[in-house]
Amino acid sequence: MASDLSSQSPSSDEEEEESAGQKPKTAVNANSIDNSLDAIENQLSSISFNTPIDERTAPSDDHHHESESLSETAMNSIGESSSSRRSGLWTSNLEVEVEAEVDGGLASPSSSGYAGERGSSGSVTSGSGIDVVREVRDNGSSMGDDGAVVLDSSEAQWIRGKRHADEDDASVSWRKRKKHFFVLSHSGKPIYSRYGDEHKLAGFSATLQAIISFVENGGDRVKLVRAGKHQVVFLVKGPIYLVCISCTEEPYESLRGQLELLYGQMILILTRSVDRCFEKNPKFDMTPLLGGTDAVFSSLIHSFSLNPATFLHAYTCLPLAYATRQAAGAVLQDVADTGVVFAILMCKDKVVSLVGLQKASLHPDDMFLLANFVMSSESFRTSESFSPICLPRYNPMAFLYAYVHYLDVDTYLILLTASSQAFFHLKECRIRIETVLSKSNVLNEVQRSMSEGVLRIDHLPVDPSARSGSLFHLNQRRPSETVTGIGGPAGLLHFIYRSIYLDQYISSEFASPISGRQQQKRLYRAYQRLYASMHDKGVGPHKTQFRRDENYVLLCWVTQDFELYAAFDPLADKATAIRICNRVCQWVKDVENEIFLLGASPFSW
Amino acid sequence: MPSRRRTLLKVIILGDSGVGKTSLMNQYVNKKFSPQYKATIGADFLTKEVQSDDRLFTLQIWDTAGQERFQSLGVAFYRGADCCVLVYDVNVQKSFDNLNNWREEFLIQASPSDPENFPFVVLGNKVDVDGGNSRVVSEKKARAWCASKGNIPYFETSAKDGINVEEAFEVIAKNGLKSEEEEIYLPDTIDVGNTSQPRASGCDC
Known part of the structure; x- marks a missing residue:
């Protein structure tokens, strides 16, 4: 099944999440809109945006639909060229309608005009274009642009890296995705989007920033907007804004927890020093710093629905005979005494053994994010690596250095140190560990436990x-x-x-x-x-x-x-x-x- | 290193209500003009991808409302702008006089790191109206003002006829790109002897 998925069109993978395909709906759940929104309602007349319309040049034939539907607003855009799109904020109408706009426009873009009509005519043509784009990407020529790691797809369990990069907020398919994640800066510049091209979503990103800043201007904070089946969850982390738009019916707390992990993953890669960059220069663009990490984020989001560590905030061990784990722990302890902050032996997402400096504590979330980072970055598999990483719950402001080496296809060793000069020392440590582990048969036991699934x-x-x-x-x-x-x-x-x-x-x-x-x-x-x-x-x-x-x-x-x-x-x-x-x-x-x-x-x- | 790094520029369009900000934007992005006036409410966002000198970049255009009652939104909207476009109507004296206020308001609210050299572009719009006969602000006067504010580039435009619009936005993009600085990102390393406190030296970015 796994290999199946990688080779064919991505949509089979997460159909539950990707094609909501609901009926157009106009129902609005006003009660669940956060209080902060009440406060802004009076002022809502001040943000809005122009009606979709004829002065937008869409040489596509779905024009008559546009004029019919007043509510197709915020997320609506032009069928014309992929290089231009428009989005905006709410309308200037009555308060009641404003919420309807949030519904139709922002969270559940399925109000009249979008799902059926505009989609059917618009997407047939764009569909063929999309394939062309994808082909180009598969050939690797433009992969580097969005920083996606090019992977051997036969190995991947799901499509790694950016998926559906050709989509934007005008695409019907994009709007039907059940769960979106966005990261943007406090100036409204896109940093990450789960689906679609960040740059093409710049207008959408600006809209999100405007909503967040608008509520902030009123001395309040927007946490959740519920609109029909959709929840829009906001998380503000200093200059970095994170937004999830979902119709998966997960609880608000879960979605917010997922945004926290998404932020944590970003910090693991960059540290919170990025805050200072934004302080110095609000124009700061952090996307180049995240170059090549698309696979890390898509794998993280993927695990939100398949790894209980993401909501239990606990880690799991690979079941092993007591003596086997003791043997692994002993050799890790040996190297930990030579200046290693943490020594972790893992098999996929499961811990085999783990040793740390006294007083140093490793939070389960950090461990999860670190394992995700290692497992989703293909380059770790091919050679021994030494990479700066930050453990957000340990110290979000500073880097540690991670020596990573795969001992076999699933089992890898992570040695964390504070010294950027320690590569050769850690390499020696690893050789020692590897020798002991294979002599004492630990690696075989690990493989056996993995393949047999002992807790039945x-x-x-x-x-x-x-x-x-x-x-x-x-x-x-x-x-x-x-x-x-x-x-x-x-x-x-x-x-x-x-x-x-x-x-x-x-x-x-x-x-x-x-x-x-x-x-x-x-x-x-x-x-x-x-x-x-x-x-x-x-x-x-x-x-x-x-x-x-x-x-x-x-x-x-x-x-x-x-x-x-x-x-x-x-x-x-x-x-x-x-x-x-x-x-x-x-x-x-x-x-x-x-x-x-x-x-x-x-x-x- | 990706050879073609993509850049995104945030462009704010400011000016009195009715001077044609939205029309200019529409002409630029969609090559369309509508004679009907519709007030922008709050802000409107457009995205346009531009290829220039072998570089691909995206303009994220923030079309703001000209009415004074929306100006409380300033800080939220202006933050992190790469370029600011000031628009006036050559047929309305007041809209020209107000350019100074718009510029100062922007500098206060956006508080860019180097206000002296922040890239502005001034557009005198609606030069097509009445064959130029109803014009009240001369080009000379406008250019003089631009010169006095640190040589702001100036264009006379017609959103209706598409005159100078493409050219103006080209300069807007170029000047926005110019102010883009490359800096080194270098966070601290944890000092294990004192794990809870990162070292005092800041990041060099």
């Missing part, structure tokens, strides 16, 4: 007296089974256990009913909503939650020590589900020294 719910001990205390005997007994079992007892499909003290979580393998990517994504979204509702400061804290819908029975259990998220078959019985959850917790406890990194000194935050 069909292995959940049924009889408490038969508890073995290790995951690995089980696997030796039944080596031939496939990774996804038929499901656990009582219809258990999946679980995530998060240890609060360790800041680690463990996720079981998926049972076959949720083996596909779309199903997994849907389950993670459901967990995300659970997480948000369990951590809602307004009404919480809650201890348990039992929820049944057409897809699953979800059970969440939060104590001082752990949080458990479990998904069952939708017909599961409540009492049985609770009993199974107890058994899961017991199981996790029994094998905790194989699934968690225990006694890791660096975690002292």
